[in-house]
Amino acid sequence: MSQKKRALISVSDKTGIVEFARTLSELGYEIISTGGTKSLFEREGVPVIGISDVTGFPEILDGRVKTLHPKVHGGLLSIRNNPEHQAQNAENEIEYIDLVCVNLYPFAQTIAKPDVTEEDAIENIDIGGPSMLRSAAKNHAFVTVVVDSEDYAGVIDEIRADGDTTLHTRRRLAAKVFRHTGAYDSLIGEYLTNLLGEEMPEKVTVTYEKVQDLRYGENPHQKAAFYRKPLAPNGNITTAKQLHGKELSYNNIQDANAALQILKEFSGEPAAVAVKHMNPCGVGIGATIFDAYTKAYEADPTSIFGGIVAANREIDAATATKLGEIFLEIILAPSFSAEALEILTKKKNIRLLELGQDELKQSTGYVLTSVEGGMLWQQNDVRPLTSDDLKVVSERQPSEEELKQLLFAWKVVKHVKSNAIVVAADNMTIGVGAGQMNRVGAANIALTQAGERAEGAVLASDAFFPMGDTLELAAKAGIKAVIQPGGSIRDDESIAVANKYGVAMIFTGVRHFKH
Numbered sequence: 244m245s246q247k248k249r250a251l252i253s254v255s256d257k258t259g260i261v262e263f264a265r266t267l268s269e270l271g272y273e274i275i276s277t278g279g280t281k282s283l284f285e286r287e288g289v290p291v292i293g294i295s296d297v298t299g300f301p302e303i304l305d306g307r308v309k310t311l312h313p314k315v316h317g318g319l320l321s322i323r324n325n326p327e328h329q330a331q332n333a334e335n336e337i338e339y340i341d342l343v344c345v346n347l348y349p350f351a352q353t354i355a356k357p358d359v360t361e362e363d364a365i366e367n368i369d370i371g372g373p374s375m376l377r378s379a380a381k382n383h384a385f386v387t388v389v390v391d392s393e394d395y396a397g398v399i400d401e402i403r404a405d406g407d408t409t410l411h412t413r414r415r416l417a418a419k420v421f422r423h424t425g426a427y428d429s430l431i432g433e434y435l436t437n438l439l440g441e442e443m444p445e446k447v448t449v450t451y452e453k454v455q456d457l458r459y460g461e462n463p464h465q466k467a468a469f470y471r472k473p474l475a476p477n478g479n480i481t482t483a484k485q486l487h488g489k490e491l492s493y494n495n496i497q498d499a500n501a502a503l504q505i506l507k508e509f510s511g512e513p514a515a516v517a518v519k520h521m522n523p524c525g526v527g528i529g530a531t532i533f534d535a536y537t538k539a540y541e542a543d544p545t546s547i548f549g550g551i552v553a554a555n556r557e558i559d560a561a562t563a564t565k566l567g568e569i570f571l572e573i574i575l576a577p578s579f580s581a582e583a584l585e586i587l588t589k590k591k592n593i594r595l596l597e598l599g600q601d602e603l604k605q606s607t608g609y610v611l612t613s614v615e616g617g618m619l620w621q622q623n624d625v626r627p628l629t630s631d632d633l634k635v636v637s638e639r640q641p642s643e644e645e646l647k648q649l650l651f652a653w654k655v656v657k658h659v660k661s662n663a664i665v666v667a668a669d670n671m672t673i674g675v676g677a678g679q680m681n682r683v684g685a686a687n688i689a690l691t692q693a694g695e696r697a698e699g700a701v702l703a704s705d706a707f708f709p710m711g712d713t714l715e716l717a718a719k720a721g722i723k724a725v726i727q728p729g730g731s732i733r734d735d736e737s738i739a740v741a742n743k744y745g746v747a748m749i750f751t752g753v754r755h756f757k758h
Contacts (some may be wrong), residue, residue, distance in 0.1 A: 249273045250342035251294075251315070251375065253280050255349050256392065261287045263344065263395040270402055272342065277302070277309050297338075310371040313337065319378040323385045341407075342398075343379040344389040347372045347427055354434055355474050361438065368431055373424045383417035384410065390423045426450035430473060447620060449611065454481060460493045467493045477601045479503065483575065486584065488594030491573075495551070497521055499573050499596065501658065502553035506575075507605045508654040509555060515539040519550040522678070526655050527671040532556040536565060538671035543692065551575070555603055558583040577603075624657060626753060634750045636729065636738050641747035645701055645724040649749060652703035653726050657755035661705055664689040664713075666722070668700035682706070686713045690720040697721045704728075705755040711736035718744035728754045 250272045254260050261283065264274050268290050276284055277294045284291040294309050295301050302309035318340035321328040332338070348369035353359055379388035387408045389398055394416060401408045408416075429450040436444055451470035460467035469491070471481035480500045485491070491499075502518040509528055515536040517525040524546035527538025532554050540547055552566065553575040563583035566574060573594045574587065587595055605625045612619040628650070635641065641649060652667035659665060659677045664685040666674035674693030676685030682704065690697050698721030707730045708714055714737045717725065725741065729750030741748040 248341040251275045252344040253277045259392045342387040380417035380420040383413040483596040486595040498551040505658045506553045517547045533562045637741040637748040639747045641724045648701040649726040656703040663705040666693040707731040711740040714740040
């Protein structure tokens with residue numbers, strides 16, 4: 244058999260491939276290639292051998308079968324110091340392949356097209372590529388396998404210096420291959436699962452791409468990184484463009500995501516959300532984004548300091564000026580006017596994130612939560628409230644204005660950690676009680692924060708009142724209307740308290756726990 248080293252190169256992404264192949268050729272490698280990659284090398288003057296010249300068999304079935312051949316996989320999988328393998332290769336005229344450089348058909352890019360057909364998607368499922376990658380990666384003791392153009396320079400440097408890559412490098416690249424093919428198969432599985440409408444399959448494989456390493460996690464002693472799901476839709480934190488400020492932290496990302504999910508509840512009117520530690524400290528809607536932010540600020544001027552603000556309209560100069568009056572970690576918005584950017588970028592450390600002008604839509608997908616040794620998987624909590632859900636259980640009917648404020652508070656309370664109580668008036672939150680071990684405690688926090696503003700305000704609860712004490716507390720504080728799921732065995736007690744104080748109360752039949 245020939246002792247000359249050989250490299251099999253077949254790529255969809257041609258970035259840097261001509262220079263890589265030309266350098267390998269100059270270092271003494273024979274280059275084997277297929278299809279479009281082979282044609283590119285021929286045009287660029289890189290010496291190349293066609294795959295059919297190696298296999299002695301033509302590419303068939305519109306290119307579906309070209310590298311699935313013993314002369315390819317025997318050359319990749321044979322153990323070089325095994326006499327039996329050497330003999331079998333010699334008998335079958337199989338020569339070694341020492342390096343494989345392959346990246347796969349663009350399946351992800353294909354299914355991302357809005358008009359993609361099932362036929363196009365299926366044709367972009369690569370078979371030969373993953374097979375070669377897996378064969379080469381399995382035999383990385385002898386074969387170098389490259390799937391990422393970022394690795395071209397390092398591989399060349401090692402070959403130029405020592406005639407081959409190191410075992411450590413080959414093992415690192417092999418691990419990268421199996422991560423790559425695993426992610427590829429995961430996307431295909433997800434596509435076909437969604438095509439069938441299967442919601443809870445027997446196995447779930449998820450794949451994410453690294454966005455960046457983070458300085459640390461929730462605390463400085465914890466390592467952390469930020470990943471995004473391939474084909475993530477626009478209008479979320481993973482696709483936001485950072486215009487200004489220092490690098491995002493783990494906690495920044497968590498808080499920004501929480502603010503964005505609340506913001507998506509309000510698409511029809513200008514809205515602003517202030518978040519601290521993943522709970523809203525202020526939410527407001529108004530005729531303009533300035534009005535909305537003013538209400539979000541006035542909801543809790545203390546807690547908003549050092550928080551995250553998200554807005555669903557462009558930040559203009561007036562709003563930017565007001566935002567700049569206090570320290571904020573992040574401002575998210577669809578866009579910033581030139582004047583707003585000039586004002587806000589004077590503040591060195593504030594992060595400005597642009598979401599783009601696409602409509603901020605709630606995701607109808609799934610939420611994954613890790614637990615030690617496993618994972619929880621559930622649908623996003625995006626169930627809309629309809630008029631059919633609203634059941635007035637009190638003697639007094641809510642006024643039109645009270646109903647408007649109740650529905651506003653209901654949109655907010657679903658995003659507050661349970662047990663959750665939100666007090667609202669005049670299109671803004673005025674009290675938020677979050678994450679308490681009992682509902683009376685959450686109500687007491689929200690009502691204390693609201694203070695005198697609670698008189699004539701409304702209250703929303705994410706789950707039912709287990710007894711009448713929470714409503715008693717609210718009524719004595721001046722609350723005039725309440726919205727809650729209902730469903731307690733002691734609902735009659737709460738209804739009696741509502742009637743005693745003239746409070747209008749609506750049951751929704753929908754619970755919004757957020758642990």
